[in-house]
Amino acid sequence: MPQLPQELIDAIIEDVPGSSLKACSLAATAFVTSSQRRLFCWMSLSDIPSYERTAILLASSPHLAKYFHFLALDIKVIPTEFVLLKLILAQLTELEHLSIIGDVMFGWNQLERNPCLIDILSLPTLTAFAVKDLGDVPSALISRALASFEQVVLSSVNIVDEEQDTEDWSSPGNLWHLVVVLDYDEMNAITSWALDAKRLQLLRQIKRLSLMSPAFPKLLFPQLIKLLSASSSTLQHLEIELNAPPPALPTLPSLTVLDLILDVEVAKNPARFNSILSDTVASMPHLEVLTIALLDAPLNGTARPQWTSHRPGQWADLDSTLTDLPNLREANLSLRNFGSEPQRYAVFVQYMQAHLPRAFDAGLIKFSSDFCFLHPMDRFARMFYPRVLVELKLRIIIYFLPVPTTDLSQLENL
Template sequence: MSQLAQEIIDAIVDLVPDERSLLACALTAPSFVYASQRRIFYSISIQNVAACNRLAAILTKSPHLGQYTRMLSLNIHGMPLDWACLEPIVSATTQVEQLAIKGSHKKTPLHVNSSLLVLLLSQSLRCVALAHLDLPAYVIAVVLTECEEVCLFDISIPFDSADQEFPASPSLPLWHLDLSDSTNAIIPFLIRPRQQGFSQFLTHLSIGESRSESMKGLLDICASTLESLEIEFTHPFILPKLPALSHLELRIRADRPDLRETIPMSIALVLFRPPQLRSLVVAIIECAARRAFDWSMFTRIGWSEWVGRDNGLIGLHAEERGDAQLISVHFSLRYLERKLEPERYANFVTTIKAQLPRVLEAGFLTFSQRVSFVLLILRFSSAD
């Protein structure tokens, strides 16, 4: 929003409380009303039917307000299947660039509503995030073709469209893909021969829960262009050659019984490849309901594996690899609940420092804690 001259603001403040003059109205209307409308309707979040009905009523009366909307977030869980209140919203919000739609864990059948399909096929979209939905394969193909950033979390594809193939010819190169594929539906769709073009220009890839064989196939497709990779470490595996990768984030769930062995094992992934790595993040995901690991006990256990990891990271830090050098090793404690725990975090920091003394002394070991949950609409790069 453009900034107003201080003289205009001072004049408005002086005139509006005391006068109903033509000058006061002339200053107030263009200076505040239009600018406020743009700011208010720029980002809209609809979390229930009542909010949907209210917004539909506003846009039915004043449809021009929809042109200001650039970010739209919809939680359609619990809405009736016809979702009639969405029609005036979709018809008015013709300039949406970032869209997030969340269904239920039972996979809401989004394709039965024509308004949502129109919204998903909008030419203005650049970023789309979809979670817990049942989607036809052709809709997924259109989103991957037309958008630059796509997040797909636990998406199901109806059986009658699961075997369809769509030649990938992206109008906008998809460079950021964020996936969680516990149902093993999306990644197998992406690695089919005629659809591999969707992923060939990826520079940023995030993979949550998925099956190993599918994940490896996707990494192979985008290996030559990938610069940033975030991946959940569920079992030992070997990364393919990733010549351009500069940032790697490994996510590990703290409730796994072999956590002690898993952390140093995951770090071993980076000691031989990729050659351009500059930043390593190890993120530990904790859930209070399943928390069993005592970080304060960690330092009482001698692990020879850590000595090798400490020396290996120092080697990458000191090694001259052209312009590449490992300059950051970051450990992040993340909570699934919306609450930080300072005492656990302090024990966590003390523990890791004790295991990587050389990295700590060299000054490139850092720490953080945060809540793991991130809203769908905030997962795009422009939300940073």
């Protein structure tokens, strides 16, 4: 085939579906590099065989290591001082995003069982770090992550405050996006450093903050206020899950985007819905884009009740809250479902159009539907990958972790 510029080849491969990349790489020698770059950009190691296949792959084709940019590791399945993990990580010199999932029930620091996991945090190319279900993580390590990386996710992490943590964290680093996910037991990934004024300095330049919990515990509201106060001058995008009106929030003059996540049953109570929304946006004088994501998950394994009609007058206050926001140019109402009842979305749209007529007629409202549970690494992609429309996360979030990666057992010919 005629020699094409590499830029054109790269553009062609970008439009090839992931399922066809292997076949594409076999179609022409010129396609191999571009195909491999996409095939191995994301890698998820979730069991011992996947670690073994990856180690064999990198041993036979070491040039592929430079294509690994997003790596998700499940470490609860691996032994202490796991040699294959050490061999794999030693080759990943271009890694940008790392996520680690463990088992929060373990009563020890799982990262220390394999020191290579801590060593790789010093990799110069690494900019994003996510951890989930880890027990007894030293506070110094979390503080180091906040000081070192641009984006950090803490999901159900039990942080142990260390008296010997004498590092000076008074200077903000490069952190601009922080996600904190609490589990049902209110595992407290916030208080261990939110109560410490020196660590709050790490958040002075944050632009995006996501605070997620099945029910944001009231005991953490003081820490929420501290977090928002620390970043109030720079915070532009806030994502928070609430099922009750928050306390008075500090003024957030730079905030232009709010993602408010509610249980769908809360949204069916117009007075409560309006109270949560109005109390939340009261501190956001320059809010421009509002996304209200309604979690339409089954209740105890059974389907949600159908949307039923209310008198539109009951929704007048909520309608006014939306239309009276001075700078609001877009309100997205997103129904987050499990994909099992697609007809509920059409009913949801009709319901909201009927009960929020002023906002709808003003052209503010847009509707969307999404799955409550995406593949875990898809969440990681949506959060970290700039070319992907970010429409974040839902309950029991695993923002990072396994992407639907290529099955290594099918790549012998590459």
